[in-house]
Amino acid sequence: MSPRSRFTKFLDTASRSGLMVWACVLGLIGLALMSWSLFDQGWIPVMMAMSVGQGIGTLSFALFLVIVIIDLRQAEFRPSLPVAPPKPEDD
Amino acid sequence: MHISPLSWIALTCAVVAAGIMLYYLVRRPPLDAAGKSVMMLGVGVLPIMVAMIGNMEGLQATEHQAFCGSCHTMDMHIADANDPESGSLAAIHSRTIKFGDKSCYVCHKDYGMFGYAMTKLGGMGHVYMFLSEYAWYDMDEALPKIHIARPFKNDNCMQCHSTTGSIWSGVADHNGLLEDLRTGETSCVSAGCHGYAHPFSKPDEETPSDAEVHSALQAPAPEGT
Numbered sequence: 001m002s003p004r005s006r007f008t009k010f011l012d013t014a015s016r017s018g019l020m021v022w023a024c025v026l027g028l029i030g031l032a033l034m035s036w037s038l039f040d041q042g043w044i045p046v047m048m049a050m051s052v053g054q055g056i057g058t059l060s061f062a063l064f065l066v067i068v069i070i071d072l073r074q075a076e077f078r079p080s081l082p083v084a085p086p087k088p089e090d091d
Numbered sequence: 092m093h094i095s096p097l098s099w100i101a102l103t104c105a106v107v108a109a110g111i112m113l114y115y116l117v118r119r120p121p122l123d124a125a126g127k128s129v130m131m132l133g134v135g136v137l138p139i140m141v142a143m144i145g146n147m148e149g150l151q152a153t154e155h156q157a158f159c160g161s162c163h164t165m166d167m168h169i170a171d172a173n174d175p176e177s178g179s180l181a182a183i184h185s186r187t188i189k190f191g192d193k194s195c196y197v198c199h200k201d202y203g204m205f206g207y208a209m210t211k212l213g214g215m216g217h218v219y220m221f222l223s224e225y226a227w228y229d230m231d232e233a234l235p236k237i238h239i240a241r242p243f244k245n246d247n248c249m250q251c252h253s254t255t256g257s258i259w260s261g262v263a264d265h266n267g268l269l270e271d272l273r274t275g276e277t278s279c280v281s282a283g284c285h286g287y288a289h290p291f292s293k294p295d296e297e298t299p300s301d302a303e304v305h306s307a308l309q310a311p312a313p314e315g316t
Contacts, residue, residue, distance in 0.1 A: 016122055020130065024112035027134050031112075034138070034145045035105045038098040041152035042161030043218065049145050057138050064134045067122065 016067050023063035030057030101144035108137035153214060154196040156185075162217075164225045164233045168195075168289050180280060180288040189251070198288070199243075202250055216240065234292055243288070245272055248279045 001009075033053030037045040094102075111133025120126050152158050160169035171177050172185040172194055185194035201209040217240075225233050252259060254273060259265055264284070271277040280288050287293050 017119060020115060020122060023130075023134050024116050027112050027138060028109055031105050031109055031138055031141060034141050035102060037145055037149050037152070038094065038101055041149075041155065041158055043158060044161070046149045046152050046158065047218065050149050053145075054142050057142060061135050061138070064130060068127070071122075071127070 011066070011070050011073060014066070014070060016070055019063050019067050019070075023060045023067070026056050026063070027060035030054065030060055095148065097144050098148055101141045101148070104137040104140045104144075108133045108141070111137075150211075153211070154193050156192050156195055159195040162221050162225070163230065164221065164228070164237060166230060167234065167291060171289060171291055179290050180285055198247055200247075202246060213240065237292065242275075243278060243280050245275045245277075245279050249273070252279075 030053050033045075034049045034057065037049035037053075039045075111129060114120070115130065115133070122130070156169055156172070159165055168181065171179055172181040174182055175186070181194065181198070184190045184198060190197045196210075199210075200206060201213070203209060225237065228236070254260075254265070254269065265272065268277050272279065277284070279285055282293075
């Protein structure tokens with residue numbers, strides 16, 4: 001199975017709430033690391049915030065975007081205006 | 092510990108974002124349009140604000156002595172720089188307002204076009220060397236082994252000491268070595284001139300006495316240097 005079809009299958013079967021739980025957990029870890037550097041500006045907190053913290057935060061946001069993609073794939077798009085009735089043919 | 096106003100904004104964003112995420116984890120509200128809008132705020136917009144402000148504050152923090160001194164191998168360098176009795180170049184410069192709390196950065200940064208980025212890259216090298224080697228040494232072991240990665244550039248001294256002022260030019264050694272000093276052939280911080288910036292880290296025989304350093308540094312007016 002190609003990576004693309006594997007990803008498509010994942011989008012079809014993944015649980016949105018499960019993904020959001022992971023997004024929240026990762027987001028909280030990322031936020032904690034990023035906030036740590038605001039209190040303690042030694043090299044470990046600053047570098048952790050700007051590398052690991054932001055990486056985890058990005059992953060969290062990426063999971064949220066996956067949820068949006070899943071929703072967009074399942075959405076039924078309707079035209080915003082009703083289709084105009086056919087004009088009566090001129091006699 | 093000083094927290095800047097910008098950091099307070101970041102902390103507020105972090106608290107609100109954490110609140111939104113915790114609320115989702117505990118209550119599991121439906122992910123309809125309104126729910127996703129709120130989560131967009133909690134997982135996207137607010138953490139991005141925290142990251143952006145964190146970057147600004149973090150990069151600014153790297154310019155302070157507290158950052159450089161957070162590796163134990165720099166303890167003696169920081170202690171000497173902040174010692175009011177010390178006559179080392181590092182201490183003399185750290186006592187001036189322009190250097191002060193940022194004396195490590197002001198002296199050691201790269202002043203070229205891409206200076207900021209190059210300085211940060213150099214700093215990453217320091218972190219690598221610390222993690223791979225010096226972190227495991229105590230101060231006595233580390234001190235003889237720590238050395239500057241590249242010879243200290245006179246260009247850095249010349250950011251303030253332009254080499255054109257009358258008092259500076261009045262020193263015979265400066266005149267005799269003018270071209271060498273400007274090109275960096277002869278270092279301002281060599282043992283025969285103003286001495287090492289961190290003399291305690293050098294063997295005694297390479298270190299000029301305090302009296303020699305003081306006599307070389309008796310140029311009182313900064314405008315003329």
